[in-house]
Amino acid sequence: MNKVNKLTVLGRAVGGRASAAGIGLTTQRRLLQPAMLGLNSASKLQRFPHKLAGHFPLPALAVSGTRLLSGLAQDVPAEDPVHPKKFLPNDVVLYQYEACPFCNKVKAFLDYYDIGYKVVEVNPINKKEIKWSQYKKVPILTVDGEQMVDSSDIINKLFQRIHPEKYLDSVPDGDEERKWLGWVDNHLVHVLSPNIYRSASEAIESFDYITTHGNFSFTERIIAKYGGAAAMYFVSKKLKKRHSITDERAALYGAAETWVDALKGRKFLGGLEPNLADLAVFGVLRPIRHLKSGRDMVEHTGIGEWYSRMEAAVGESSRIKV
Template sequence: KVTLYQYDVCPFCNKVKAYLDYRGIPYDVVEVNPLTKSEIKFSKEYRKVPIVMVDDEQLNDSAHIIATLDERLGKIAPPGFIGGKAMTEKEEKWAKWVDAWFVHVITPNIYRTWAEAFKSFDYITERGKFGWVERQSVRLSGAVSMYLISQNVLKKRHGIEDERLELYKALEDWMENGVGGAAFCGGDVPNVADISVFGVLRAVKTFETFDDALANVKSVEGWYRRMEKEVGEATRTDGIAN
């Protein structure tokens, strides 16, 4: 039994969801209230998401979760099949790039304006199982805090001036140097880096960020649509699409 504790548009959580979907692993989803975090009160020391419970075992951190599951299930694409050591090194490089840079570019894009911040929390609270009062509290405080954090903390921390421009640059880098001339970063089949980038991008598919990205980086859409087919339908047990 696999249970994912998440925030719905959290880039790190969406990496894990894309991996679980690709591997065809059924999983329960628990939406965590970002204000109280009461849903993860069982985790005394680690207070971030995603958290995955595999039966009674707790796995923390998206990279560790994916690496652990990949080791137990057998790697997505055996190194010998997709090019050996060089391809494995490429996969590791770009998987680390997702965590070190791409997620930090995506986040201020989600909360770029007040309107986008409120729209994102409308989406989050509609999909989460919150009561009316809790929903309004999360929507208001979440949107305000994430807008301010994105604009005043995250952009400065990562040296981002124009978040949209940095997003386009990141996607151009991914398509030119990560995917290259192949169908995927993994060659003929997706690897963990492909699935991670896809998951982060899929997290914003209902937002202006996604439409702007596809409109301004033309090469991304073909890869993204191929990934949609490879990843397939969501395997979460509540029947909600990712």
């Protein structure tokens, strides 16, 4: 019975400017090459030029009579009081479950902003990887040793450090963005579990994904795949009742279409570029995209085009392999 309870917890986790100064004798733009930026690849920089401007503000350099040598030697720019130093953490570690929607919210944010991070996969049965923390849920993010918890709070804190000028009132940009961020946590995530575990075969498919990507021994993998699938099949029925869902797929399709309607013909809710709500919806849906529920959602709703645009905008993972 204790194992079933632990597997239930496991299953629930699835369902965590640059502005150019005038060019004169004493100013010169910095020459950058993709290999010097710490990005995943040159192609990512070429495909997403907006990330260069957002991630590497380039104040004009005081040359003071020196010249660049072979495009590498350059003077150190003076501190710019108007454009504070860019948020560039040295060590970011995400403690997660691979299939957790809240963890994937955080990963979508980190990937979009090209913040390199290491991943520690937490075993959901014994949680030995986070015994050091008083917080016993995921995601947990450590940034240069500072612990952050709760996906929404993590993202808010990181966004504030990346864009301090947009957080003068300590809130995200605009009521629309804030409204849809709340919708993700209070509605969208609740329609996932009843769909992921809608039938025995879908429950097994989901746990096959979880155990393949999770931190399990061979024995734990077998127990979790079949025992967890059985447990979550019944738990999902309770969740369905709790959230007044009568038809699982109808609820999922309705949520997808609600989001598409919110776009109002825009590429993203944020306009030409994704905002925090775009990243949250994308992150939550990413774990189910290639499961049956996600395939059905794309087939029967208009969310597929937006999802593809988000895949391109977020780009390659910023995860650091260790």
